[in-house]
Amino acid sequence: MTTPKFNQLKSEVTGEETLPKNAFLLMVVLSGEKSAPEKLVSLVEAGGGTSLPKEVGEHEWSERFYPMRLKRKGPSLIPAEAIVPIKNASKFLNSIEKQYDGRFAFEGTMVGKDHITMLGFLLTDERSKVFPLAYTASLAVMDTAQKLGGQYFTTGMYFTDQAERLFGAQRLRELWDYKQTVDPKGILNPGKVFPTSLDKKTPTKLLQSSMRAAKLGKSVLSKIGLSMAAGGGSTKRKDLPQDISEESFICVQCGYCRSKCTVFNGSPWESNSPRGKYYLLHEYLKGNIEFDTAMADRMFACTTCKNCDQVCQANIPIVDNRLTLRPVMKKRGLENTGLDFVRKNVLEHGNFWGLPNENRTKWLPADVTVKEKAKVAYWPGCWASLVTSNMPNNLVRILAKAGIDFTYLGEKETCCGLYLAAGGYYDDLSKLVKKNFNEFKRRGVETLLLSCPGCFATFHEFYPLLTKQMGLKWDIEVKHITVYLHQLLKEGKLPLDTRVPVTVTYHDSCHLGRWAGIYDEPRELLQAIPGVELREMAHSKENGLCCGLVCAFNSFEIVGAAGVRRVSEALETGADTLVTACAGCNSQFAATAAMMKANLKVKDLTDLLVEGMGLEAIDPSENISQFMSAAVEALKDSKTIQKAG
Numbered sequence: 323m324t325t326p327k328f329n330q331l332k333s334e335v336t337g338e339e340t341l342p343k344n345a346f347l348l349m350v351v352l353s354g355e356k357s358a359p360e361k362l363v364s365l366v367e368a369g370g371g372t373s374l375p376k377e378v379g380e381h382e383w384s385e386r387f388y389p390m391r392l393k394r395k396g397p398s399l400i401p402a403e404a405i406v407p408i409k410n411a412s413k414f415l416n417s418i419e420k421q422y423d424g425r426f427a428f429e430g431t432m433v434g435k436d437h438i439t440m441l442g443f444l445l446t447d448e449r450s451k452v453f454p455l456a457y458t459a460s461l462a463v464m465d466t467a468q469k470l471g472g473q474y475f476t477t478g479m480y481f482t483d484q485a486e487r488l489f490g491a492q493r494l495r496e497l498w499d500y501k502q503t504v505d506p507k508g509i510l511n512p513g514k515v516f517p518t519s520l521d522k523k524t525p526t527k528l529l530q531s532s533m534r535a536a537k538l539g540k541s542v543l544s545k546i547g548l549s550m551a552a553g554g555g556s557t558k559r560k561d562l563p564q565d566i567s568e569e570s571f572i573c574v575q576c577g578y579c580r581s582k583c584t585v586f587n588g589s590p591w592e593s594n595s596p597r598g599k600y601y602l603l604h605e606y607l608k609g610n611i612e613f614d615t616a617m618a619d620r621m622f623a624c625t626t627c628k629n630c631d632q633v634c635q636a637n638i639p640i641v642d643n644r645l646t647l648r649p650v651m652k653k654r655g656l657e658n659t660g661l662d663f664v665r666k667n668v669l670e671h672g673n674f675w676g677l678p679n680e681n682r683t684k685w686l687p688a689d690v691t692v693k694e695k696a697k698v699a700y701w702p703g704c705w706a707s708l709v710t711s712n713m714p715n716n717l718v719r720i721l722a723k724a725g726i727d728f729t730y731l732g733e734k735e736t737c738c739g740l741y742l743a744a745g746g747y748y749d750d751l752s753k754l755v756k757k758n759f760n761e762f763k764r765r766g767v768e769t770l771l772l773s774c775p776g777c778f779a780t781f782h783e784f785y786p787l788l789t790k791q792m793g794l795k796w797d798i799e800v801k802h803i804t805v806y807l808h809q810l811l812k813e814g815k816l817p818l819d820t821r822v823p824v825t826v827t828y829h830d831s832c833h834l835g836r837w838a839g840i841y842d843e844p845r846e847l848l849q850a851i852p853g854v855e856l857r858e859m860a861h862s863k864e865n866g867l868c869c870g871l872v873c874a875f876n877s878f879e880i881v882g883a884a885g886v887r888r889v890s891e892a893l894e895t896g897a898d899t900l901v902t903a904c905a906g907c908n909s910q911f912a913a914t915a916a917m918m919k920a921n922l923k924v925k926d927l928t929d930l931l932v933e934g935m936g937l938e939a940i941d942p943s944e945n946i947s948q949f950m951s952a953a954v955e956a957l958k959d960s961k962t963i964q965k966a967g
């Protein structure tokens with residue numbers, strides 16, 4: 323059950339209009355039923371209600387673990403939780419409505435047939451100096467429930483004076499005696515559950531007295547606090563971008579993101595998780611810690627996999643925040659030496675590795691014609707050009723076979739700018755964007771095909787934005803080759819007539835998957851090749867795991883952990899080949915599988931496509947091994963530093 327206030331706030335936060343306005347929402351979960359029984363529908367109608375469409379019900383069910391999204395409108399909230407007898411639920415809600423002018427939003431869940439837990443939220447702003455006063459509203463809600471025959475939800479360390487009421491005198495005594503036996507020194511959960519009358523040495527004695535004082539004046543104090551906090555508050559530090567400042571307070575500190583985080587999974591320190599990073603930013607904004615190299619180092623530690631974004635309880639665009647912070651850190655002289663190394667290579671040589679740029683064209687087959695000008699341009703990117711050159715070699719042969727005219731920048735191709743964005747080097751990035759844009763225009767390009775998901779994300783996200791800032795119009799369609807090849811497949815232009823008898827599993831690169839939602843096209847391409855059997859890994863599509871390679875700028879421990887985890891998942895499927903559509907993921911898995919001596923081939927999607935066309939693909943294994951060793955050598959000492967001036 324949710325109250326009208328809850329529904330209203332939820333609609334404002336999500337922009338969804340599906341919930342009824344000025345009405346309660348009742349969600350009934352039926353097991354094994356295909357539709358709501360008539361008796362239930364009549365009951366709802368008899369009460370003046372309406373049954374909502376099934377899709378709304380399913381959507382609300384899928385959202386049931388995200389009540390805290392309301393906090394986006396806070397940025398803080400005062401929670402209150404109590405158990406109320408159902409017969410007094412409306413009295414309870416009316417009373418709170420009256421006491422707090424309808425500001426509390428409630429979500430209720432049945433607990434047994436006679437009681438309902440009421441979880442209330444009141445939005446406020448912890449940056450206000452009177453926030454602690456406002457917080458006592460929580461006590462008023464719980465006391466109202468108690469007066470109506472209900473009870474506090476739990477004791478925790480704040481409400482140990484309620485323990486006897488919650489457990490009963492005899493049970494509480496038994497629990498205390500048991501704790502004395504198993505935990506005579508009071509090490510476990512000190513200060514929790516037991517009242518000062520039993521736990522004489524409780525470390526929360528002071529807290530208990532404060533709670534008693536707060537309870538006495540709760541009604542008055544909370545109202546004063548809420549009215550004074552209404553104007554919002556301010557932080558000691560105001561030098562971070564507005565959205566990051568807000569999100570740092572909006573973060574609920576729930577930790578949903580932790581188990582999803584590639585960096586945290588590889589090295590489980592709290593500061594590696596999104597939650598930990600928001601906590602650090604929060605403390606910085608409050609003036610409690612400095613934004614020094616240690617802090618910047620934590621902020622750089624992120625693969626931008628977006629695995630956290632999709633589970634965030636407060637719907638925070640976590641990765642956007644991470645990237646927005648990079649130029650801010652750069653302005654303060656806080657830089658990652660590995661990203662700076664790549665920046666210099668890009669500026670001086672036009673590629674990630676700092677190699678002569680003519681090396682990047684070596685894969686081009688002599689019998690494939692490249693146009694100087696064409697509507698379609700192909701951009702392999704640094705990594706595929708120099709490391710996994712089978713990828714561009716395959717692609718241009720497929721394009722030639724399909725009769726597609728295309729242009730390719732050759733030695734004039736540079737880095738897309740991904741690592742300049744990652745390092746916060748926006749001045750350099752803007753110059754690069756302009757240079758590439760002008761070259762595309764000179765060649766009459768209307769559609770840009772990309773092999774590398776990282777390049778794809780950069781062209782898709784950064785180029786429209788930065789060209790706009792320069793007064794240029796970005797009107798080039800950006801397509802990853804999997805989408806373009808899928809299009810050719812549908813048009814009957816991919817002659818896949820040779821059997822390729824392999825069992826494969828497909829790894830969704832983060833930049834293709836969560837960044838762009840491209841999940842079906844690569845799978846349909848694989849399934850179109852005769853003889854290919856596709857098996858899914860335990861984590862796939864939206865839940866796919868990150869390869870971890872981007873963490874090479876921060877920690878090879880994390881890179882290794884992510885690689886081993888993903889290759890192990892691939893092995894668990896029983897597939898003989900792990901397929902990717904990303905040069906970086908491919909190199910990472912090839913190196914990891916070799917290190918693990920795993921009986922698993924790692925291939926690019928285009929390898930199987932050319933094989934399906936009766937052609938052969940180049941084996942990049944040796945090249946990958948050399949370049950991965952070079953990457954380790956170049957980035958092994960990568961760290962965050964404070965540059966002078």
Ligand code: SF4
Pocket residue numbers: 582583584585586595596623624625626627628629630631640641868
């Ligand atoms: S984007 Fe990935 S690595 Fe970065 S914080 Fe989110 S889950 Fe962790």
Ligand code: SF4
Pocket residue numbers: 572573574575576577578579580596597600633634635636637638640
């Ligand atoms: S960033 Fe993590 S801890 Fe913060 S609200 Fe989102 S999921 Fe919860």
